Amino acid sequence: MSVERVLLTNDDGIHTVGFRALYDALADEYEVVAVAPADDQSAVGRSLSNDVTVHEHELGYAVEGTPADCVVAGLGELYPEADAVVSGCNKGANLGQYVLGRSGTVSAAVEGAFFDVPAIATSLYVPGGDDWWKRDLEPGHYQHAAHATRYLLDHAVDAGVFEEADYLNVNAPMADGEAAPRPDEGIAPMDVTKPSTLYEMGATRDGEDITLHDRIWDRMREGDVPDPEGTDRRAIVDGHVSVSPLTAPHTTELHDALDGLASAYDDLEPPASEVR
Numbered sequence: 001m002s003v004e005r006v007l008l009t010n011d012d013g014i015h016t017v018g019f020r021a022l023y024d025a026l027a028d029e030y031e032v033v034a035v036a037p038a039d040d041q042s043a044v045g046r047s048l049s050n051d052v053t054v055h056e057h058e059l060g061y062a063v064e065g066t067p068a069d070c071v072v073a074g075l076g077e078l079y080p081e082a083d084a085v086v087s088g089c090n091k092g093a094n095l096g097q098y099v100l101g102r103s104g105t106v107s108a109a110v111e112g113a114f115f116d117v118p119a120i121a122t123s124l125y126v127p128g129g130d131d132w133w134k135r136d137l138e139p140g141h142y143q144h145a146a147h148a149t150r151y152l153l154d155h156a157v158d159a160g161v162f163e164e165a166d167y168l169n170v171n172a173p174m175a176d177g178e179a180a181p182r183p184d185e186g187i188a189p190m191d192v193t194k195p196s197t198l199y200e201m202g203a204t205r206d207g208e209d210i211t212l213h214d215r216i217w218d219r220m221r222e223g224d225v226p227d228p229e230g231t232d233r234r235a236i237v238d239g240h241v242s243v244s245p246l247t248a249p250h251t252t253e254l255h256d257a258l259d260g261l262a263s264a265y266d267d268l269e270p271p272a273s274e275v276r
Helices: 017-027 067-078 104-114 139-155 216-221 232-237 256-266
Strands: 005-009 031-037 053-057 060-064 084-091 119-125 167-173 190-192 201-206 209-214 241-246
Touching: 005 017, 005 067, 017 031, 017 084, 017 139, 031 067, 060 067, 067 084, 067 104, 084 104, 084 139, 104 119, 104 167, 119 139, 139 167, 139 241, 167 232, 216 232, 232 241
Parallel strands: 005 031, 005 084, 031 060, 084 119, 119 167, 190 241
Antiparallel strands: 053 060, 167 241, 201 209
């Protein structure tokens, strides 16, 4: 199977700089049709709507819905000819096991995988303080992300990557905003990784208000990350592109302990009916 037609989506919205940067990186080689949210749908996971409104857009279609809505509507009706789904480029990294299920960017790739279509989710690590998300980015900042995504789209299918993985979760460091790096220099190294397992969510209460904290971002800013080599977070802290080959279905781990409980349950006497 060769990739010729790409459905491009994201969760930040069709009008964002990162989305256009990825579109431009792919459109000179592939037929790219945008099927992306009309506005910001960050961190909605795989939320799905019953029906959505679709608007014509210069790049394809703007959907008043979630990333999962976009992929289902796209592959199911608007662009069923697509050979691959690319989601991104997200402003903000999607690193670690605990992030995968809540990320709209990653969830769009998961949805594509359930259609048996190769999928890539791409996100950009933006360093900074608590207000990193307010930082105005230029297309050049996405060059490492765009270059890596294009490379993987060009080669991963023919190399047999998607015979083992359902989708790729790509995270890239931010470039300096200048022109795209030349192929022979300035390319961030690429590491094949596993999602980090470190989990540092917490909460603090102030009267009736509870604030949720993800303390790993503070540690990343300080370079104090205990994640070992081979993990996505370590790769990003080291300035590398992280590529995690993942599967969409939840993995089933059969084992004797649960088998024993199930057998014992089958031997139980039926409970007496409660009289009310």
